[in-house]
Amino acid sequence: MTAPCRLDPRVWLLWGLAASVPPLLGRNPLVLAAVLCAALGVRGAWAGHTPEARSWRTLVRLAALFAAIGALFNLLTAHTGDLVLVRLPDAIPILGGPLTLNALVYGLLSGLALLVLVVVWTTLGALLDWPALLRLVPGRLATVAVAGSVAFAFVPQTVTAYREIREAQAARGYRLRGARGLVPLIVPLLTGGLERAITLAEALEARGFGGPPEPASGGRRWRGVAVALGLTALAAGGYLLAAGRPLLALGVALAGAGALAAAGRERHGQHVRRTRYRPPRWTRADTIVAVATGATLVVELAVLARDPAAFQFEPYPSLALPHVNLWLLVGLALLLAPALVTRSSTPDTAGAAEIARP
Amino acid sequence: MSATLPQIEFAGVSYGYPEQAKPALAGVDWRVGEGEFVVVAGASGSGKSTLLRCLNGLVPHFSGGRFGGVALVGGHDTRLDGPRALSRQVGFVFQDPEAQLVTQRVEDELAFGLEQRGIPPVTMRKRVEEALDLLGIAALRDRAIATLSGGERQRVAVAAALTLQPALLALDEPTSQLDPWAAEDVLTALTRLNEDLGLTIVLAEHRLERVIAHADRLRVMLGPEAALDGTPRSVLADMDPAMTPPLVRLARRLGWQPLPLTVKEGRAFARRGPLPAPPPPDPAPPAGPTAVSLRGVGLGYGRRTVLRDLDLDLRPGELVALMGRNGAGKTTLLRAIMGLHRPDAGRITVLGRDATRLDAAELARDAGYVPQNPTTILFAETVREELAFTLRCHGGHGLDPEALLARLGLAHAAARHPRDLSGGERERAALAAVLVAAPRVLLLDEPTRGMDYRRKRELGAILAELRRDGVAILMATHDVELVATIATRVALLGDGELVADGPPRAVLSGSLTFATQINKLYGDGFLTVDDVVGHESRD
Numbered sequence: 001m002t003a004p005c006r007l008d009p010r011v012w013l014l015w016g017l018a019a020s021v022p023p024l025l026g027r028n029p030l031v032l033a034a035v036l037c038a039a040l041g042v043r044g045a046w047a048g049h050t051p052e053a054r055s056w057r058t059l060v061r062l063a064a065l066f067a068a069i070g071a072l073f074n075l076l077t078a079h080t081g082d083l084v085l086v087r088l089p090d091a092i093p094i095l096g097g098p099l100t101l102n103a104l105v106y107g108l109l110s111g112l113a114l115l116v117l118v119v120v121w122t123t124l125g126a127l128l129d130w131p132a133l134l135r136l137v138p139g140r141l142a143t144v145a146v147a148g149s150v151a152f153a154f155v156p157q158t159v160t161a162y163r164e165i166r167e168a169q170a171a172r173g174y175r176l177r178g179a180r181g182l183v184p185l186i187v188p189l190l191t192g193g194l195e196r197a198i199t200l201a202e203a204l205e206a207r208g209f210g211g212p213p214e215p216a217s218g219g220r221r222w223r224g225v226a227v228a229l230g231l232t233a234l235a236a237g238g239y240l241l242a243a244g245r246p247l248l249a250l251g252v253a254l255a256g257a258g259a260l261a262a263a264g265r266e267r268h269g270q271h272v273r274r275t276r277y278r279p280p281r282w283t284r285a286d287t288i289v290a291v292a293t294g295a296t297l298v299v300e301l302a303v304l305a306r307d308p309a310a311f312q313f314e315p316y317p318s319l320a321l322p323h324v325n326l327w328l329l330v331g332l333a334l335l336l337a338p339a340l341v342t343r344s345s346t347p348d349t350a351g352a353a354e355i356a357r358p
Numbered sequence: 359m360s361a362t363l364p365q366i367e368f369a370g371v372s373y374g375y376p377e378q379a380k381p382a383l384a385g386v387d388w389r390v391g392e393g394e395f396v397v398v399a400g401a402s403g404s405g406k407s408t409l410l411r412c413l414n415g416l417v418p419h420f421s422g423g424r425f426g427g428v429a430l431v432g433g434h435d436t437r438l439d440g441p442r443a444l445s446r447q448v449g450f451v452f453q454d455p456e457a458q459l460v461t462q463r464v465e466d467e468l469a470f471g472l473e474q475r476g477i478p479p480v481t482m483r484k485r486v487e488e489a490l491d492l493l494g495i496a497a498l499r500d501r502a503i504a505t506l507s508g509g510e511r512q513r514v515a516v517a518a519a520l521t522l523q524p525a526l527l528a529l530d531e532p533t534s535q536l537d538p539w540a541a542e543d544v545l546t547a548l549t550r551l552n553e554d555l556g557l558t559i560v561l562a563e564h565r566l567e568r569v570i571a572h573a574d575r576l577r578v579m580l581g582p583e584a585a586l587d588g589t590p591r592s593v594l595a596d597m598d599p600a601m602t603p604p605l606v607r608l609a610r611r612l613g614w615q616p617l618p619l620t621v622k623e624g625r626a627f628a629r630r631g632p633l634p635a636p637p638p639p640d641p642a643p644p645a646g647p648t649a650v651s652l653r654g655v656g657l658g659y660g661r662r663t664v665l666r667d668l669d670l671d672l673r674p675g676e677l678v679a680l681m682g683r684n685g686a687g688k689t690t691l692l693r694a695i696m697g698l699h700r701p702d703a704g705r706i707t708v709l710g711r712d713a714t715r716l717d718a719a720e721l722a723r724d725a726g727y728v729p730q731n732p733t734t735i736l737f738a739e740t741v742r743e744e745l746a747f748t749l750r751c752h753g754g755h756g757l758d759p760e761a762l763l764a765r766l767g768l769a770h771a772a773a774r775h776p777r778d779l780s781g782g783e784r785e786r787a788a789l790a791a792v793l794v795a796a797p798r799v800l801l802l803d804e805p806t807r808g809m810d811y812r813r814k815r816e817l818g819a820i821l822a823e824l825r826r827d828g829v830a831i832l833m834a835t836h837d838v839e840l841v842a843t844i845a846t847r848v849a850l851l852g853d854g855e856l857v858a859d860g861p862p863r864a865v866l867s868g869s870l871t872f873a874t875q876i877n878k879l880y881g882d883g884f885l886t887v888d889d890v891v892g893h894e895s896r897d
Contacts (some may be wrong), residue, residue: 208445
């Protein structure tokens, strides 16, 4: 078993950001398909390297289910568009009226956008070296980091635990029927998950994570406010991006990141000074992927500024072919970069073994 | 002992968890000298974990609640210094091998605490190397944590705690979720650390037979206030015999003095004393139709073969112990019988029905399955509702819930929330929730993991009674002593194949890895204390 090879966590975050922008901005099928292909390609190329990759399948399936429900709902309730499939009697409340292909397409594409987001984020979740990311957090933000670590340990373990509980309840003669029937599955999942999360938090405390407690002071309170403001700004940035105000989003997000950085840097030298055991080497693969995904992000922003319709697709009032922006598609193709560097970022040992073989 | 400096000094320590009227600790006075190896034992719920968490300030800094008295650890007052500050003095290892490691690679895990402390990289490299060697895990250094076995994980956790060079190592039942071989590895490593490095060790543990020979002191918690504390020999002679290992029980019954702590010490007494009458022969196995029958079963996950060409029969009234090392396929076999995993080849019949064609909910009409962590299935507000839920799943057919609860000693708990029960009661509640459907086949996956001697004995009595009622029981377990007392047959799995299948006396006796303590003393078919002293002289 060789050590799992990996890219720098910051590179993965950049990739995740670049891949999340299109599905957040619109539902152009070509754009969505390009991102989906890139994400699946990356996931496939890296699947052999992470044991967690399997446990995320359930989440993707769940997203697909929600997407299908959404598409059906939209088909039954939208009633606009020029391509009528079937006309339900007007007497039926809400459902009555024309059911159009336009509405179905719109619903399917909304679902696809959701699915793409889930695929991108679960890929990120499986491939990102979370602990390494955690160690990039300055000691000043120890409490935030502890909370974050509890959260990320929670998700994949919860997926595994859910499978175990579902099997055990089935062996008890239980058949899932309806949403209320989820209680016997969800309650043990939550209580068990909480117990595990508490153990992990205790373990982090017991091992001195975040350094010695600092004396309470005005500076500390200031930092708390800065952290809260920073996180709020980041969240607001995400919302603005989704709402189609990218430049404002960028500004707000940068301000948030600045507040967090300031909070982390404040009197940094005085108490907690952390060191790195083996500082991760920035490899050629990191550079390649960082440059490629950086380029994707630049293309996305440029297209957004000059041709925002490239992300959009409007099936109402009449269905037309989606708008194609070649620059954008080329930029999105660069999202495949992580899939192309899996070989070169494998640790030297693997290569040595190959050479040694006669 | 008085010559050494006190490493731990508790004076009148009292503690109550938030929103709980009953204190967990009350007026505890405790002194542990430098370099001592202290084992803390006691029934679950007696306050072992709480006592240990006082050592590094997790109680009360992390847990909240009411704390009284003074706890000095390495000269630090735990009321002033919390767990982070004490992380240099006290290394802490938790029970759950899954939840306490925070990185993805072994080496990173060892370096984690050092990085938090800002130790210079040069020192860090040296300390990580030392810790890898001390625990004998240098070969694992590049491995991903997710690929490690439970025993390996616990050794990594100990090594990670050692890199900060604490003077005291506190371990909260570190082996309770491990198989006996993995537990042995961890405990051997601990004794070496204590003997070679002079590290003070406080270990909560109920596998007393493994550690007691190396311990300087044994503290048995009897409740918030009461505890027995002294040399292992004196405490074992005084404590409730039901909580002692088989060797000690036999020695106390036969009046051996001084009390032997190891099989080696016991053998000297056994040789001197008169040889006991040979144990009665095993009763003939029940004849008749099979309840579960496996023919040529083969099964794999992806490319890995887990079971190959397996034949096994289980008849009503039998209690078959399924043994074998971790990864031998025990759990997979149980899951296959329960319809949770389709075999690639062969036939499985459960009471005449083809299990490979039915799903688990359908098979549940005949078979009950209690998973490794039985508390995962508890969700209702009360134990009574839990049983009613199972009955509803079975269309109302089953046993009388109140009578079953009384039989399992849970009548008092019927109206309580399952998660508020003690560990042993919780496990019995889960068992009751499965048994209420009156399954004629019962599948148990390591039912005694983490149980103390008394709880194991209680469970054994319940299972023996079910067996006499004609239930066919298949139990995957590592617990040799339990198997010796209650199993009618032992099926030994090795690498997915059936290695041995026969009565316990034939399979366990004289085995290097599966012999009981008593069998190691007398050999030749003696497995339990009762085999030696006879059933009549039971006290």
